Structure formats: structure tokens, C-alpha cells
Amino acid sequence: MARSISDVEDMILSVAGGDRTAFLSLYDATSAKLFGVCLRVLNDRAEAEDVLQEVFLKVWRNADRYTANGLSPMTWLITVARNAAIDRLRARKPSTDDDSALERMAASGPGPEASAIAAGEARRIAECLGELDPRRADAVRGAYLDGQSYNDLARRFDVPLNTMRTWLRRSLQSLRECLSR
């Protein structure tokens, strides 16, 4: 069943009013995507499940803050999930490079929910990342998708920490310019 952005938004607003049915509908519509996000960062199903439970309980409690944060509904949910997963990752221990996380994960394809992120936007950012040096683009993706820290990234690309900071900051600036074109 396709879900549009406004469906997800309506569900969040209902959850803010304490509507438990809406909460479970929101879970049905978004949990597969958010589980994917957690799994991508943590690469551990049990941990990802645990974090996803925290995430949905936070959503249940804090849905009323959604209207104040200025984010679109899926951005907010993905942000909450990604932050929780990265917090868990950082609490775990210094991470080792793990480029195979995605490969090891069974690609189950899109879940029942429609993508709430416009395909055009996904293509745009892919194009803009494509304009960067491939290693720098991979560093941005490593930070965003895998939750890698500057230290992780410096190790992974075998460059000094400050070089990595410079790479990332310049890449972000280029990305912003490209996306605003």
C-alpha cells in the first residue's frame, strides 16, 4: 500500500495526540525503512531491533515536537533512527572498517511503504556526489550511511585526521553548491 509524505505526516500528528492506532500504522508504514537505516549503521540485527524499539518509543513520546523541528516527516524519522543507531555504534567500541556491511545484508528490496523521498532528490544527490573525487564521495557516504566518525574515515582512507576533516568540509561545501544549482 502506497504511502505519501502527507500520510506519514498525518500519522505523526495523530501520534502526537496519543493515537495508538496511528502509532501502529506509522510503524507499519515506516519500520522497514528505519530498520534498514539502523541495520546499515549497526550491521547487527539484534542491536538494530533494540535501537528501533527505542526509536519508536521516542517517536511515541515526542511526536508533539515534530511540528516544531521544521523537518519533513521522513527526514525527521530517519534522523531520529540514524542518530540513535550512531549513538549505539559509538557506545559500542571503536569501530573497525566494514565496507562489506551492505553486501552482507540481504537486499530485501523496497518494503510495502512507498519511498517518501522523492526519487528525483535521490538522483540529484547521487549526481552531485558523482562530481566529487570518488574517495571523497565515499567518505561523505561513509559518514552519512555508515555513521563513520572522522577517526574511522581517516583510518579507512589512510589519511591524517585533519586531512579527512578538510576533505569532508570541502566536499560538503561542493555538495551544497551543486545541490543548489
Added chain:
Amino acid sequence: MSRDDSDSPENDRPDEVLAAEYVLHLLDPAERSAAETRLGTDGAFRALVAEWSERLVPMAEEIPSETPPAGLRQRLAAETAPRAPKREPRFAAGRRRSFLVGLLGGAGVAAAVALAFMVATPLLGPEPGPRFAADVTSESEDLLVTASYDPDAAELTVTRAAGQAPEGRVLQLWLLTEDQPPHAVGVLPDDGSLSVPVIPFWGQRIPQGRFAVSVEPPGGSTDEVGPTGEILAVAEVTPR
């Protein structure tokens, strides 16, 4: 997290960059905490963070969706279930303030209490602070239950690393405080860990409290009754 001295001029980066690094989760804990404080008061910074969040989120499109285990939906349904009206009249939550929250797996009525406290739980504060935790371990070390309280999230995470209840019994976690009777936190799930919301009344007592694990009949004991079975272990809460 160590930083090179040569890096210090970089600390004066523009807000635009800081916001992007915040969104990417690249700031070290102190910087992240400072940024979160600013988010609460600085609308311009909040707007930059929102812009970067929207700018970068299309990257998540490539992450494949993955259906989570069915048990998670059931747990969330139980945790958010309203208290059954027959068992708990309308103002029962106030009368039974001492009941923190019910847990999962069989303690259906207890789980139903969760809603009342979630509603009463204050919103997350922006700054991550210390956690308070206790490792409840028996002398023989065949029981290890960790209870970790995060005041910022108003959440208690309970993890059972070792220990099984005798056949037909359950293990129950208790919060022991200076000024209240033993408080039934809940029945431990069979495996894994569990996060439960904590109301301020108990949240402010946890740092000075102790956690204990007892053996109870299925469904567990209540505050009014207190632990009925053998207390396997007790541990003091310490800052972590």
C-alpha cells in the same frame, strides 16, 4: 577524543559547516552537546541543521528496507497499550504512582501501565548527561542483569546477560530507594534487553537507589506486596 593542536583553528569553522558536521554526527561528544544546546535557543542554527538534514537525507534512499522481526511490533503495541479500564480506574495512575512501568512477555496488565507514564514523561533534554547504572550480579555470577538509566531520555534499559528463572517462575527487577517501599520495575524478558520510560518521581531516586532481582510467580509481584520470592542479588547504582 583527542584533537591535534594543529586542529584548533578548525574549531572556528562557520556555522554552515558546524551544522553539516552535526547532521553527519561527526562532532565529538562535547561539541555535539554544545550544538544541541544551541539548537534549543538559536533559530538560525536550527534552520541550518534542518537544511542540511533535508539536503543529505536523499542518500538514505539507497538503503534497502528490511522488515523488522514481528516481535518488535508486538512489544511496541504492548508498551503503548492503555491501561485496561476494568483493572485500573481513571485516576489509578495517580493513586499508584509507585508503579514505574510494566514489562513485556506475559505481564500484560503491567505493560498496559506504560502509557500513563509515557504521557507523564517529560521531553528529552538536549544535552546528554551521565547515565546511572547497576550490575546486579549474584555471587556465583550465574546472574547478571544490568539496569542503566539515562536521565536525558528518561529511560531505563535493562539487559539480562546471564541468569534464568526456575521452571514456572520469573525474574523480577526491583528499585530499592531510601523513602519508598520496593518498587516493581517489572518482569525481565526471557532474553535481550528492554527499554522502559521512567517518570521523574523514580528518575530522581534512581541515582541514590539500588536494583534487586527476585524470583516471583508468573506475572511478578506488585509494589503493594513487594518481593515474595528469594532475592538473588542487589546492586548499588553508580554514575557511568
